[in-house]
Amino acid sequence: MNYKVGAATVLNSNDPADWFERSLRSLFDAAFLQLPNALDPALIEGIHDMRVATRRLRSALRDIELAVGKRPAKHALAGLNTLAHALGSVRDEDVAIEEMDRLLTEPGAEHVRSGIDSLIRNRRVRREAAFNDLCRMLSVNFQQELRHRFETSLELVLIEIGRSRFVDVRRFGSYIARSRLDELRPLLVRLYDPFDRKTLHNARIAAKRLRYSIDMFSEHLGIAAASFSKEIARLQGYLGDAHDRDVWLGDLCKLILTEKRSGREPDGKLEAAKWLIAEFSRSRTKNFRYALSLLSDWDRTEFFLNVEKFLRVRIV
Secondary structure: OOOOHHHHHHOOOOHHHHHHHHHHHHHHHHHHHHHHOOOOOOOOOOOOOOOOHHHHHHHHHHHHHHHOOOOOOOOHHHHHHHHHHHHHHHHHHHHHHHHHHOOOOOOOHHHHHHHHHHHHHHHHHHHOOOOOOHHHOOHHHHHHHHHHHHHHHHHHHHHHHHHOOOOHHHHHHHHHHHHHHHHHHHHHHOOOOOOOOOHHOOOOOHHHHHHHHHHHHHHHHHHHHHHHHHHHHHHHHHHHHHHHHHHHEEEEEEHHHHHHHHOOOHHHHHHHHHHHHHHHHHHHHHHHHHHHHHHHHHHHHHHHHHHHHHHHHHOO
């Protein structure tokens, strides 16, 4: 699905208020277009698609607040954050279940398959509970309230855009993308500590925000925007996969500690948890290594310098 609706919606207008109004409405509609699929228990990707669309809308609103220096979208963001958390609770279980299902077929997993099956069943129970919570939350009243919050915030956003120092969309986009780039770069310097999980998590988020900003303004930034976005998506992917493993490793560690302290006889889940810790540690290291290799490639090709030049040219 193409979420780059912001730039594609208004091709003949460079008035910031007009462009942002149509773009934000398109992003809001894109998120709720996924609602039927998200509420269909048989369509797992519906959750993913709605979550991504909601992320892009939140990112766009935060970008505007960054540019205007105020928080006109805070009421809309509060509702969207609630929705994003509920979607994330379901999607996180889907990702974990999918990876454990894949590991069931590994040749070395024969002796722990029953334990992994048990852990997957536990995850499915948690997924069902999170999905039911999401369905209850997405009532007609909640949808109406969220739309009201969005419309109210949109009015305030457009007022602040009209008062801003940016005379066209290109300057808005250049300023926002440069700001997001400035947020990411110092995090990447600290990323070389493999045990600094907080920095890895924050770098993943910063990379995502930079990519979404470039995507949002791609029509106004120029042809190279797409290639820059694609490269940043690679880093986001590696860091995202590593972060997932960090979360799963924490869950498994807690499970083992709880079982050990209980005094119960060890069961299949305990052995499976130990095996999964080894597997997740290996795949976490692999993705972390890929991320560092990509950063080395960027240093060699002066990737960030090229991005900076591209954005600097576009703001004059």
